[in-house]
Every structure is written in structure tokens, then in C-alpha cells.
Amino acid sequence: MVKFFRQVDWFTRISAGWLLVVAFCAIFGRFLPLVDPLFSDFDALYVGLFTPGHWLGTDTNGYDVLANLVVGAQTSIMIALISVGFGGLIGASLGVISAYRRGRFDYVVNTIFNIFLSIPNLVLGLALVAVLATSSDPSMPVSVGRRITVIIISLTVVIVPILGRIARGATLTWVNREFVVAARSMGMKDKDIILRHIVPNVLPAVYAVGFLAIGVVIVAEGALSLLGVGVIDGVSWGAMIARVAGDYEFAPHSLYVPVIALAFTVISCNQIGDYLRSRLDRREGKI
Amino acid sequence: MAGSGSAHLRNNDEVVLDVRDLVVEFKVGGGRVVNAVSKISFDVCRGETLAIVGESGCGKTTLGKAILQLPPPNSGDVIFEGTNLTKLPKEQLRSARTAMQMVFQDPISSLDPRMTVHDLIEEPLWIWERGTESERQTKIRELLNNVGLEPDLVMNRRSYEFSGGQCQRISIARSLALEPRMLICDEPVSALDVSIQAQILNLLQDMKDRYGLTMVFISHDLAVVKAVSNRIMVMYLGKICEVGSPESIYSKPAHHYTSALINSVPIPDPTRKRTTAPLQGEPPSPVAPPSGCRFRTRCPAATEKCAAEEPQLREVTPGQFVACHHPRV
């Protein structure tokens, strides 16, 4: 890790540093001595930055911005990691197997991927959430937990074809190399060939894009919240944005802070993903 | 040019590989079919090195892979040591493969770039669960020494750290790990410098002697195969032109294509000038090969008979078989 920090340029260092801070908040946020994020401090409604007691101010409901930011990181990051993690696993598996086998299976999987990819990400996410998160009784609001689960599921569905395509494309470049034919000629089973030869070579491409996808999903969560179907009444960055969207002119910092945090995180994810990709390219260049 | 002549088959006890009427075709878009290998038969005797020679596109690489059923041919039989590989069920075919190994043309892409040399050579042993950990170590070291590489220097490095010649040595070591009885070498030296070619060819000879192998050596370069082969088979556009011993083929080539191939090899002697290229034009497309003898479009001795009737292999001198209506001999 230390070696990493020494080797890379300053921009990548800052990105990695920021992501580490975010990760720290995500893991330890709830244990830090902060105000309860959902505590409405009526004495301090929409106070500005650097007010003692509320270092980043509060929003129009009296919620402490800093607390929401730190604790909310957990939800946002968790949603992103799980969606990309599962989406990547499912998508990459489908992509690798379909590219290895070709034929009808490949045709079907590829068509399904293309269908889902042709629907704009946000619209797809919106549709899935709307369908899955609506309770049958309109007067009973859906619980936060269920909301989050639904968001995770719908974002996973969005990610599957994205990473699936990447995995499939990468597999296609490797599957015709002679060492795969060599492995078959040695009597290796297909399953082993995929796990030992194809997957390790395809994985770098997948996680390079996966990092970028994390950034995309964090923004998507924010967007869904803004549209009213995200984690509106919980603690997450998206929720923060959603809450103040209507009357932010009273407390503009309560909008800017989460947006800036989001932007930094996405930029950092992009930078790290880019760095991973260039490492991968350099190694491929030797072949 | 040859069809499915069988005059050259020997049918005796020494035959290790027997290929009959092999056909391999690929579909390419638009309903067209590439006739890569069109009903070829040949055999290889124990301890022999058969060289299969021809230009790119003649089907020799496809033939090599088809022998190993990678992928299986469209029709025909491949009988190795009495077992018909084309009729074997999947699991038995997998284990039959251990007796026949292949060395590939591009030394670098035939090795997984993420694996160390040690793992690359151990892999076949791992697949078939041969030997204990220490037995495998000994074997790997022995193989590396045999191919002229210093085990301690190379075992922990990866293929991209080596030159083409060294990668080919690693590839050869790997192919010998399962102690196969037959080795199919698909243009093993074509991607290497001339000076390195000599090293690898000698190595293959040594390995053949040491392990008692039968070899099939595929190449487009007649000069290269002369040093290593006992029998030569010349192919053109999916068919056999001529089969014979190196002595007869090089001194008295019976087929016009063979003669043209021999004359194309550059001779490193400036006092022997050649004024014209021996063979003009390019091979026709394997999607729509010429009727009758497939070589007739470039042959100086072609007649109407060549277009009408496909020549079959027949013996012209003892041990030399040619498929031509008007052979040179």
C-alpha cells in the first residue's frame, strides 16, 4: 500500500486518499461521536458552515449535515458495492461462459444484454424500483430496509449487462489464443480452462470497469432519491439531496456538501479505475 | 492432384497413426464453405517423422489440429495406435489426448502469460494427477534441463520475459511432460530467427531420440523440414500432391508444385542467381477450388485432362507417390 502511494502521480494519490476516507466513514461512521443524523435540532435550523456543534451546518429539517454525510456514506457505499459486486459476478459469469461456448447460448445472452443496455440506466432503475417498492396499501409507506433492498436489486440488474459485455469482449480476445487450444490438447476440462486460464486474464478488465461502475451507481442512487424513489427517509447521500431539493435556497450548503462529496467520490473512482486499466494495458502490451 | 488416393498407405504393423478420408470444412458467412481438408488419407509409422509441407491456406494446420480432434473433422477416421479417435466419447477422448501432444507456431501466445514457467509445465501433470509434489518438481527440472534451460533461472518467471526461442523451448518441455508417444509440431520454428531455428530443430531431434517419439512436423519451409524428416507429404489447397522420402523429393520432385516450392527457397550463395520467381500468382480461394486438379491454374504443364479429372496418388518411383496426370518423373 505504501509502495502504491509512492509510485503513482499526485492525482491518483488524492483519489485513493479520498476513497480511503470514504471507506473509513462507511465502516466506522456509526461509532463516531457525531450527532444523530436524524435528530432535528430545532434550535439550529439551516445554520451555515462552521457553526460550533454543526460543523457543516444543518439542513431545513435541522439534520446535521456532517453526521448525515459520514453515516450516510455507509448506505451509499454499501448499495454501490453490493450492486456492482453481485452485478459483476452474475454479469461476468454469463459473459465469460457465453463467449467461451458461443453458439445459441451466446446469442441468447448477448441479446438479453443488448435489450437491457438499450434502456437508459436510470429509466430502468426507476421502473424496477417503482414496481418492486410499491406496497399494495398506498397509505402504508414502504420500510427503509425494503427500499434499500429494492434499490440494490434494480441497480444490480442495471450493472449485469454492463460488466457482462466487458467480460464477454475480454473473453473473446483470449479464447482464441493458442494457449487455450494447448490446454484442450492436454486434456483439460472446459470448466478448468475457464477458471484457470480465462478468468484470471479477464478479471483485470472487469474490475477496472467495475470501479467506474461504483461511481455510476453512487450517482444513480442520488438520482433515484432525487426522483423520489430512492432512500428518501433514511440516511444516505441520496437522501440528503432529496430532502433539500425543494427548498435549498435557505440552506444551500446542505445541498452542495453532499453533491461535492459525491463528485469527489465519482472522480476518485474514475481515477482509480483508469489507473487499474493502464496497469492492465501495460501488461498486455508485453504480450 | 491427390484426392483420396490410397496407393501410398502402408498398412503394416508399424503404423502408429492412420488417417482415412479426412474432411474438414468451415462455414464462412453467406452460405460459403471453406474446404480446408478434402478427403485426405495418410499414415505415420513408429519412430518416423512425417513432414507436412505447403503454403499458408493449404490446410496443413487444420489437418494437424483435426488429428487431435480440435475441433473434430467433419468426416473421416483418425486411428491412433488402434483406437479410432473420431468415434471416442468425450471423456475417453480427453484421456487419449495424453499420448499425443502439440507444439504450436506462436511461442508466446501458446503460453498463458499469467503463469510462471513452473506452473506452465506442471499443468499437464496437475490435470492428470500424476506424481507427488516432489516427483513433479524433479520431472519439471529434468524437462527444463533437457530443453536447454537452466531451471533455477527460469522457473519463477513468466512467458513475456523470454525470447521467442526460449518460449518455444518451454512449450516443448510442456508438451513432453505427459510423455506422449506422438508429437505434432505446427510450424514450430516459423516465428523464430534463422539462427534460432537451428537450435530448436536440433532440440526437437534430440527429444525425439531421447523419448522415442513419432513426429508430425508441419511447415511451409522445405529447407527446414529436410533436416528433420523421414517422409514428406506436400499439400496444396486441401489435397495431397506428393508423398515420398526426402532424398527422392528433393532430388527428383515428381509434382510441379513440389518442384516450384524447392526452387523458391533462397540459396545463400550469391554466385547462383535466379532470374525469375518459380511460381507466379497466388493460391486460389479454398472456398471455390478449381475443378479436377487444384493446382492446374498455376501449373506450367496443365492440360484439359487436369481440369476434367482429379488425379489420384500413384507410385512413380519406389516409395514416391504423386497425384498428377503429367508428373515430372
Place this chain on the structure above:
Amino acid sequence: MSALMSIKDLVVRFETPRGSLEAVRKVSLEIPFGTSIGIVGESGSGKTVMSRAAMGLLSGSNVRREGSVHFDGKELTAMSPKDVRNEFGTGMAMIFQDPMTALNPVRRVGSQIAEGLRVRLGMDKKAARARSIELLSLVRIPDPESMLRKFPYQLSGGMRQRVMIAIAVACNPKLLFADEPTTALDVTVQSQILQLLSELRRDLQMSLVLVTHDLGVVANNTDFVAVMYAGEIVEQATTTELFANVKMPYTEALLKSIPNIEMKGGTRLPVIEGRLPNPTDRPAGCGFAARCSYVQAKCTAEHPPLVDAGDGHLYRCWYPLGHTIGRKQ
């Protein structure tokens, strides 16, 4: 008479994190008008780097070039890259080893040939098209009109190489560099392409520099040969003189290791043991000393200079062949 291109003390260095890598060490070469020169060496000898450096094609922040390259009365090293580029096409041109990657796969053949004509010679569309057809016939492509509309992937290796030659000679350059032009081709196509290059050279009165690892290729196609090893020229003479009176043991070993179609079958090929020295870590004495069968004490201690045997035959060896001391007993 001044030479067409005059390279003096050319040095090319790559700055890498692991140290300075001298790919070309003080190479001097004269290329007269209208001659054909062969530059022979194994992979890693520096021959490709040298020819690209001479043309000014090497780019990169870690490349350092020293020495002088005089072309057609102009000093290339003193000119800006833009002015050097003006020499391309009309002054000098290069053809490369792998025609597939050297041609743009998404542009039609016709447009790639016409590009040079329109940019360099200012021809309009119609004139360029007519000239393109002329050029394609010049390189013996059948049916040039329909060839104009084809894409590179539709052509065979030999065809693509011809197209590349057509593009290179389109503006009638005075000097053509051919960097391993036939290495990726079959023997029969190789002899056609070499013959084509010789004829073009005579008809267009160009000088040709043939860079290759194959001495057989230069034997019949060049007037002079320079042999490179580890970044330096180690022997240089007219082609007939080089083959008749080899002086440097490396050249002799190179000659002997070529599989010769005329030698007896089944013989072991003589090899050059070992490998080229690592360019970041070259020995003090002669670079070939570790692999030379005639090596003496002086060879490992002192670096031999390039000496003239008297008739323009240059060699870099303390104990050249023919010398009494050092002859293998």
C-alpha cells in the same frame, strides 16, 4: 561521388528506469545511389532501430539520437520533424514486416494509395486514381481496378505486401527501406516479392535497404551487405566478397546455421550457442566473445575496432578467419 544517404556515428539510446539502453552504437554506413544494401542481424541486433532512426521515425520522450544522417544533400538530424516528414514519400520510404498492421484496416486500398499522391504530389482525385491503378499493375496485382475498392482484410499476405510496396513507391522515392518485408510470408510468395523489389529498384532507379535476419534473402538480392550484432556493424562488404571470404566468426556461424536445402537430410544443424548480450549490460570486450568458437584472451578484454581488409571489406574482429592465430585446432 557523394552517397545518397550517409550515416555517421549514429547512436540511439533508450532511457529506461533500469538504465540506459544503447540499441545502436556508433554505426556508420554509406548508401550510394541506385544500389541495394542488405542489413543482416538477429532480433535485438539493432537493425530495425537503426533504420527507423535513420529515417527519423523513432519517437518517444526516452529516445536519444546522436550522430549525423545525411540524405540527398540535407542533414536530417538538423532538420525539424516537419521538414524531415517532407522527405517521406518523395525522398525516402519504408515498407514493414507485417502488412496487416501497417495498412489501415478501415480504409480501402485505393484511398490509402491515393493519399500519398494527393498530399505529396498534389494530384487531383482523377489523376490519383489513374496513377493508383498504374502502381497496382506495377506491383503485379491482377485486376487493379477492383483492387482499389477492397479492404486490407480481404487480401492475402502477399497481396497486402504488394499494396504496401505500391504505397511506398507511389511518389518515386530515391531510397526504400524494407524492414523484414518477407519474414511473414510463405517461401513462394517471398521469392515473388523479392523479385518484385529488385525489378522496381532497377526500373525506378531507387536504392534499396533490405533489413532482414535471413542471409539467404540478401545473397541474391543485394550488392552490399552489412552484418549487425549487438548494436554495431561487425562486417561489411560486397555480397559476393562477404560470402566468398567471410572474416568475422559470427557471420560464418550465421551462414552455417541456415537450413540449406542442398545439404544431406538428417544432419544436425550447426548452431550458435547462447544469446545476444543484454543491451543494458554489455561486456567490455567483443560482444560475440562468449559465443565464439575461436575466442582468445584478447577478445574478452578489448573491444575490437572496425578495420578495412583493404578492398572495402570491413570487419570487427581481433582474429578474423584466415588469420593464423586463433584458428580452432
